[in-house]
């Protein structure tokens with residue numbers, strides 16, 4: 001495998017002890033750009049479930065780069081932990097990690113306040129344990145939340161599946177799916193939709209699942225997918241992901257199916273780029289950014305595949321997979337990337353303007369970007 005990096009002057013100060021830099025050092029040139037896909041009052045993603053089901057581990061591994069083995073030493077959570085990740089991530093949500101023993105009958109539990117600002121409720125079930133009690137708790141939790149805010153997305157993580165055989169995983173998912181929906185029907189809540197995911201912190205499944213949860217909360221998702229589709233079809237690219245760099249959650253991808261191996265390859269590429277930048281890209285005094293608007297990396301694999309990463313905004317990166325022969329038209333890809341990047345900026349500028357009540361004129365995202373076609377003609 002040959003690795004070719006094009007990393008112009010990366011500067012910044014980082015603590016690189018086995019984790020992502022805390023001060024990510026985003027380029028000041030974009031500091032004034034509002035990237036939030038959601039309103040300023042920050043909707044929440046709640047992590048609920050029984051004790052020791054793995055809630056804090058999920059939050060630490062996905063958003064704080066904790067290694068899965070370190071989660072063995074996490075102490076039990078005994079009060080609601082509110083984590084605001086918006087300063088380092090595109091994802092402008094608060095993650096609220098609930099203690100497993102939370103009691104809905106407790107008068108101090110203010111369900112109105114807790115569920116009202118909630119976008120998604122993730123209920124974590126330990127698949128290695130007896131899940132009957134967890135299912136009871138799921139039903140009570142969903143009933144409570146649905147009463148307060150019926151449009152919450154209810155997401156069920158069937159977690160710790162690393163300990164299960166493939167057959168056992170499928171059987172467990174089928175059983176939990178069936179029982180959970182039966183319980184809701186018994187409570188006359190058959191119209192509530194639950195989504196199920198098989199997850200583990202020991203592989204990329206937790207990132208994939210979180211990606212899907214977050215995507216449902218991004219109002220601009222159809223526009224982003226559309227832009228990615230146009231970009232790849234005009235550039236000879238096989239697959240493209242728009243990544244939140246700090247969490248490795250993909251906030252959008254083109255409409256071709258997601259292959260887990262491709263996703264893992266792209267996640268690994270982000271790790272390599274940021275690690276190399278942190279180690280070799282900073283100035284001697286430790287100042288600068290590990291990831292800025294010049295960040296670009298190209299990795300050629302020994303199977304005629306090329307990985308291409310480029311900065312889109314201070315939190316987002318486009319990571320593409322393409323064939324070596326398509327990469328011969330590098331100029332075309334770069335030109336189309338430029339159009340794509342501008343379009344993404346417009347999408348979020350319009351979103352920010354809408355949030356602040358200032359509507360942009362006809363030069364908004366509704367105008368389609370002028371991508372060049374594979375034969376080189378403008379569209």
Ligand SMILES: Nc1nc2c(ncn2[C@@H]2O[C@H](COP(=O)(O)OP(=O)(O)OP(=O)(O)O)[C@@H](O)[C@H]2O)c(=O)[nH]1
Nearest residue numbers: 052053054055056057071072076077100160200201
């Ligand atoms: N095998 C396996 N173990 C996991 C996984 N996720 C978490 N764990 C382990 O599960 C245990 C409990 O994890 P926590 O994250 O503390 O669980 P919690 O739900 O936050 O627990 P409370 O704070 O008590 O509610 C830890 O020992 C983790 O290492 C997983 O995907 N696979």
